[in-house]
Amino acid sequence: MNHETSGGARVRHPPEPQFRRARRPEQQDQRRHAILAAAEAMLAEVPLEDVGLRELSRRLAIPKSNVVRYFGTREGVLLELLHRSLASWLDQLDRELGAGPCGIERLVETWARTLAAHPLLCRLWSQLATVLERNVSADSVHRFKLADLEHRRRLARMIHRCVPELDEEASLYVTRIAVVAVAGLWPFCTPTPTVVEATTDPRLADARLDFAAMYADILRITITGLLALPRDTAAG
Structure with a gap:
């Protein structure tokens, strides 16, 4: 998924796992990695105080509750x-x-x-x-x-x-x-x-x-x- 910044540049975000619900341990590891990669990508674009669970979940196209489940x-x-x-x-x-x-x-x-x-x-x-x-x-x-x-x-x-x-x-x-x-x-x-x-x-x-x-x-x-x-x- 790509995202266009206010200056018109396109920022590439990490690919999302190809499953809707992480059931197996390896899928859960992939989900955790995807969340962390998305957070790292956000930190390259915005101040730390602007990194939030709502935007993370939006970028990952998963419910916010899923992020909360892994990291609180x-x-x-x-x-x-x-x-x-x-x-x-x-x-x-x-x-x-x-x-x-x-x-x-x-x-x-x-x-x-x-x-x-x-x-x-x-x-x-x-x-x-x-x-x-x-x-x-x-x-x-x-x-x-x-x-x-x-x-x-x-x-x-x-x-x-x-x-x-x-x-x-x-x-x-x-x-x-x-x-x-x-x-x-x-x-x-x-x-x-x-x-x-x-x-x-x-x-x-x-x-x-x-x-x-x-x-x-x-x-x-x-x-x-x-x-x-x-x-x-x-x-x-």
């Missing part, structure tokens, strides 16, 4: 999209870092560069506490937090592998700071057109932020700072 709320859809985007980025980071120690500089450069290449993940991460974790059940948040912890443990193992001097507990602490850093930094690095226009003033050059460069600085300062602390205080 639109925040549930976005949490699952965040989960999948995070897993995809971690796969890439793991491949690029390699199997052995690589040092702080290679770690932070690769981490920041690959994360910047996943803007959907950064966008969702930046809205986690203020949007995505609202209007969802405690059970949904609990499941997400457990999955997120496993993702962060995987990331911590990569940190420890690259910088063995940083123990596993301290490496996990780095992942906590890293998530908060994305939430704070990403909105400033993706300003509105009005802010972009305003900061063309040379006197405001320091207001124009490069995400990968500043994020690498945050990671570098965090890791080197933890290494400089006494061992019994290095993990906060």
